Amino acid sequence: MKTLLLLLLFCRVSSTVKHSLRYFVTGFSGVSNLPELVAVASINGVQAGYCDGTNKKLEQKLDWEKKVFENDPDQLKMYTHHCFMDYPHRFKTTMFSLKQVFNQSEGVHILQLMQGCEWDEETGEVTSFMQYGYDGEDFIVFDLKTSTWITPKPQVVSIKLKWDSEIGRIKYNEQFFTQTCPKWLKMYLHHGNSSLLRIDVPSVSLLQKTPSSPVSCHSTGFYPDRAMMFWRKDGEEIHEGVERGEILPNHDGSFQMNVDLDISSVSPEDWRRYDCVFHLSGVEDDIITELDETQIRTNWEKPMTTITIIISAVVVVVVVFAAAAGFMVHKNKQDQRRPPDSEVSSELSERLDPET
Template identity: 80%
Template sequence: MKTLLLLLLFCRVSSTVKHSLIYYVTGFSGVSNLPELLVVVMADDIQTVYCDGINRILEPKVDWQKKIFENDPQQLKMHTHYCFMHYPDLFKITMFSLKQIFNQSEGVHTLQLMKGCEWDEETGENRGFMQYSYDGEDLIVFNLKTSTWIAPKPQAVSTKMKWDSDIARIKYYEKFLTQICPDWLKMFLHHGNSSLLRTALPSVSLLQKTPSSPVSCHATGFYPDRAMMFWRKDGEEIHEGVEHGEILPNHNGSFQMNVDLDISSVSPEDWRRYDCVFHLSGVEDDIITKLDETQIRTNWEKSENMTSIIIIISAVVVVVVVFAAAAGFMVHRKKQDQKAPLDNEDSSELSERLDPET
């Protein structure tokens, strides 16, 4: 039953392709070395716009976002208004109110807003979301189904009642989350399809630190991050002795992940029954890597190579020393041979001088 549920979950996750557009707005109080307000716009986890609302800096972070601003003045006007006017004013008022509610007169405080939408490319379903947090904890969340605010904290109840009564603002939030945001997201996907809609397959390797360590099936360089990886035995996914790693970003915008297999109880003749499977959402064919001892990249191979190098170097040194010693001995013998006749002549001459009969 557990295996069936996991397979159903795998099919559901791997068959859907979702895209997102999220606005992160962060306000600071009591921090001197940071801007008072920052806005970051993310499309499918790619930063498209950066804004410093106090110092009036609005910067497109990708080329296609620059083209959108150039070709659509309304987009530029909208982002400029929100970054330089709407959010700074809203956050100043809200921050001042929250300090009074929480009875805070000084210290460092943060107010964060996350709003945006998620669009399922296959089903066409849209999901909007909007919520505030204060000092790292959830403060108030907008319920799009009921068009009301939810206050997880008692201190936010008064804010909820005030915001619930602002019908005009609620109507705008409904329109933004259900219409404006999905339309913008689709526009971003159209202009940035080379990066947002691209698919990149990874290189997959088998790694092992020591002979007793688990074998790690490691995939790197894939995009997007909607991927799964697992070990199989005789074509069936296994879970015992398997440890899944997180999907991590690479410096170039791609991703990496790994899944480890404990081989301590696997006999050498059974290795051929195991393989590692990498699946990327939207790609039909999986990457399958057989558990093959000859294909495993290890750390101890480097140690063995280094030992071999040391042995070879030592042997060379010994040979050089032997040859040097032999050469030194030959030179010494040659000098001795050259010196010997001179010594005989000198001794003969000295004998003649000492011989009284001469």
């Protein structure tokens, strides 16, 4: 039994391959320099579309999307309807209701919606979600199992009851999340498989701001975003003194992440016991980077020591004195070549005398 537990602890289990289609909609109130509503669609964490509901602007960010909408014009029509009509109206009325129940007459307020679905390619399982947030806090969630809205806020129970009574909208949500969203996700993966199903391994570097700062193991350029990175000591993963960063998108559609190690209590002779491990789903071999001082990249410049400053000052003084001495020698030579003042005056008088 003990051997089995050890095998479960140290053997890596391959993570399931999940794909996602997510929509993020944000409405603003009290902000003059931003559109009242913007929406973003993402596939596997990559931005696929952008919508500006205020200025009636809809963009496809991926080249293959144009072919999809050419083959399925009804889909583009649906996106246009939601972006320019449905979402702006729904967000405006919801924002008005929330201001009333929370007794808010002015100020900046933000209403957010996140909805979409995930598909497990190995098991075929589909998970859907639809939830709202208001001013940075959870507002209301749609429960697909019961087809009802759930809210943690007692103040908005009236809104929940109103939304529960909208049978047509609930039926639409059921169909979209159980049928339409998974269908679209699989279709997008089919048309964009060359980019969405690719695997790119990253470049990994060790970074440090100053000698007293943590050493950051930074990876960038990997795809997909199903990755993890951690520090090890003597081959075992450690958590103390380690700070993990989030997976962030790059401008080219790839991702980056970092994990920091506090080395303030690590003696120089123990550095060789540490390494950074990057694991990307779908790739068998991990990228292992040893903690090596010679491999750390930094912009920090070593300050001059006291001896260095003294030597530099002495050199400056010597140079100044040498320059002064050279100037004096040069001046003396010039003075020796110059005729006496009496001779210069006599010659000048002779030239000015008209009878000469």
